[in-house]
Amino acid sequence: MSDQGNPNELSGAGKEDRKFDTKLIHFGGEVDAATGASSVPIYQASTFHHHDIYNPPSYDYSRSGNPTRQALEDYIAVLEGGHRGLAFSSGMAAISTAFMLFSAGDHIIVTEDVYGGTYRLLTGILNRFGIEATFVDMTKIDEVKAALKPNTKAVYLETPSNPTLKITDIAQVTEWAHAHDLLSILDNTFMTPYYQRPIEQGVDIVLHSATKFLGGHSDVLAGLAVTRTETLGRKLKYMQNGLGTVLGVQDSWLLMRGMKTLGARMAHSEKSAAKLAKWLSERSDIKAVFYPGLDSHPGREIHEKQSSGYGAVVSFDVGSGERAKRVLSSVKLPLVAVSLGAVESILSYPAMMSHASMPKEVRHERGITDGLLRFSVGLEDIGDLLADLEQALERQ
Numbered sequence: 001m002s003d004q005g006n007p008n009e010l011s012g013a014g015k016e017d018r019k020f021d022t023k024l025i026h027f028g029g030e031v032d033a034a035t036g037a038s039s040v041p042i043y044q045a046s047t048f049h050h051h052d053i054y055n056p057p058s059y060d061y062s063r064s065g066n067p068t069r070q071a072l073e074d075y076i077a078v079l080e081g082g083h084r085g086l087a088f089s090s091g092m093a094a095i096s097t098a099f100m101l102f103s104a105g106d107h108i109i110v111t112e113d114v115y116g117g118t119y120r121l122l123t124g125i126l127n128r129f130g131i132e133a134t135f136v137d138m139t140k141i142d143e144v145k146a147a148l149k150p151n152t153k154a155v156y157l158e159t160p161s162n163p164t165l166k167i168t169d170i171a172q173v174t175e176w177a178h179a180h181d182l183l184s185i186l187d188n189t190f191m192t193p194y195y196q197r198p199i200e201q202g203v204d205i206v207l208h209s210a211t212k213f214l215g216g217h218s219d220v221l222a223g224l225a226v227t228r229t230e231t232l233g234r235k236l237k238y239m240q241n242g243l244g245t246v247l248g249v250q251d252s253w254l255l256m257r258g259m260k261t262l263g264a265r266m267a268h269s270e271k272s273a274a275k276l277a278k279w280l281s282e283r284s285d286i287k288a289v290f291y292p293g294l295d296s297h298p299g300r301e302i303h304e305k306q307s308s309g310y311g312a313v314v315s316f317d318v319g320s321g322e323r324a325k326r327v328l329s330s331v332k333l334p335l336v337a338v339s340l341g342a343v344e345s346i347l348s349y350p351a352m353m354s355h356a357s358m359p360k361e362v363r364h365e366r367g368i369t370d371g372l373l374r375f376s377v378g379l380e381d382i383g384d385l386l387a388d389l390e391q392a393l394e395r396q
């Protein structure tokens, strides 16, 4: 290929030697091989002409494959260091498609502070199809081990978890899972491959809500999956095609556009998040701060073993529901909304937003108190963000 001067191919040093920031820009589809165009063309087509009826084209129908979506799928596979990437219409489409690998009678061990939509999928939909889940505190390996049954087929992890940023030891859980012939699946939405590449630590399937940091601009809903092996890649592709949970081509393009700046955005936001976490932890009127980069975070050491950064999400307890609501209605800069991982800061109120459907006792048990706020730090000037939060916290 390099003979033909394809600028996407390296002629000298191997691609494997490239650093992550380089891979983000030179991922294989950054220059159109046919025309030299500086971005992947949007192949807005549902079907493809068979020039030679005896030799079907490599793409024949866009549910089964489309070159624009394929470029995105190859992109995320490169970033996560896996064998195959797949793109879906939302994070939940990626997650539900992955769960379709299981059958009636199968059992899955799931982290108890799993994303709310995943909890709903397991307890409100998949249970009707005979797929059973046990929720455990994954930070305690003994709880994971105790949940094993003869019909257990997988463990499902999320680290850091939402919104209290609990840390699970990926290698420890994955090693145990492999020893028991279980698949390991991890939702890597909060860290992204920029900070955490679970496949390198033995995880079989990595899932993303690309709606968050990967897309990064609060303008596209998408999900991604990456498999460690070819066999799993083939199986998941079969599910994606069979279920039709694919991502459209316009959104595939938009997502690639966003992903190119992932490194710059994450690095900037993390620097600010660290300042915010420190600033909050020095205030006597803040009850608790949750950020894996703080010395006080119980999971910090494990997190540092498996990730190269702490991310851009900081949760903190302002003491009461009344005060939380006062802050939410007084801030001027952040979007007050669900979601996270965008260029603009987003302030969420888990008790009334993402975790509203959880019974109050369970919610409190998991540390999601009435005073808990979740700050996803964007790209604004951190001084301005702190000043804004300060005036909101001073409101009586």
Ligand SMILES: *Cc1c(COP(=O)(O)O)cnc(C)c1O
Residues within 6 Å of the ligand: 090, 091, 092, 093, 115, 117, 162, 187, 189, 190, 208, 209, 210, 211, 212, 221, 222, 223
């Ligand atoms: C948002 C989110 C999801 C769901 O993704 P959608 O794109 O909203 O379908 C799954 N997991 C985590 C951790 C999320 O934050």
